[in-house]
Amino acid sequence: MKQASLLLALAASALLAGCVQIQAPDKPIEINLNVNIKQEVVLTLKKDAEDLVNNNPELFPQ
Amino acid sequence: MTLSPKTLALAGAAILVVGAAGIAYAQSAGAVSAALSSGEVGEQADGYLGFRSTPSDELRDEVDAINIKRRDVYTKLATQRGVTVRDVAVTVGCETLQKRVAIGRSYLLTDGEWRTKGEDPIVLPAYCGQ
Numbered sequence: 001m002k003q004a005s006l007l008l009a010l011a012a013s014a015l016l017a018g019c020v021q022i023q024a025p026d027k028p029i030e031i032n033l034n035v036n037i038k039q040e041v042v043l044t045l046k047k048d049a050e051d052l053v054n055n056n057p058e059l060f061p062q
Numbered sequence: 063m064t065l066s067p068k069t070l071a072l073a074g075a076a077i078l079v080v081g082a083a084g085i086a087y088a089q090s091a092g093a094v095s096a097a098l099s100s101g102e103v104g105e106q107a108d109g110y111l112g113f114r115s116t117p118s119d120e121l122r123d124e125v126d127a128i129n130i131k132r133r134d135v136y137t138k139l140a141t142q143r144g145v146t147v148r149d150v151a152v153t154v155g156c157e158t159l160q161k162r163v164a165i166g167r168s169y170l171l172t173d174g175e176w177r178t179k180g181e182d183p184i185v186l187p188a189y190c191g192q
Contacts, residue, residue, distance in 0.1 A: 039189045041145055045153040046191075048139055052150075053157050059132050060162060061095050 094124050101178060104168030105158040107187055109136065109151030114168045114176045156190035 097103035136150040
């Protein structure tokens with residue numbers, strides 16, 4: 001019985017910890033286009049985006 | 063690797079096609095560049111060009127053509143990286159707002175309000191990171 005309640009407490013705390021972890025890094029940012037943009041994805045793509053702009057000057061007139 | 067005459071001919075043809083496209087582009091780019099300078103057209107946070115004021119039909123067509131080509135290259139990169147086209151587009155938006163908007167030119171942030179670039183750097187959307 002004591003073990004069971006200990007397990008339950010462990011499970012509950014694991015669940016809580018899980019919730020916090022999910023919220024912190026993946027918090028979506030709402031912009032007015034109704035799209036959720038993740039900063040993580042943007043950071044991953046930053047170098048690609050830089051190359052894309054530099055390699056297609058005709059699509060990015062000055 | 064040795065190049066066969068056929069390969070060379072193909073390469074030559076490709077250069078001609080690209081060259082012709084380049085000339086066609088150069089003719090149409092003038093209007094878009096002028097509209098960028100005047101602030102009538104500007105970069106948007108969504109990775110595309112947009113209109114601050116109502117454009118002529120000709121200008122609209124040219125800007126639309128650029129945006130369609132942009133979407134094509136965004137789509138290719140998105141497929142390669144396994145992300146959405148929108149992810150790529152807004153990342154390019156971060157890049158253009160940060161580096162390619164000269165002083166006096168127009169730009170549109172996510173709040174939907176056109177602004178004119180001043181001396182200070184553009185305050186980028188939070189998702190752009192730093």
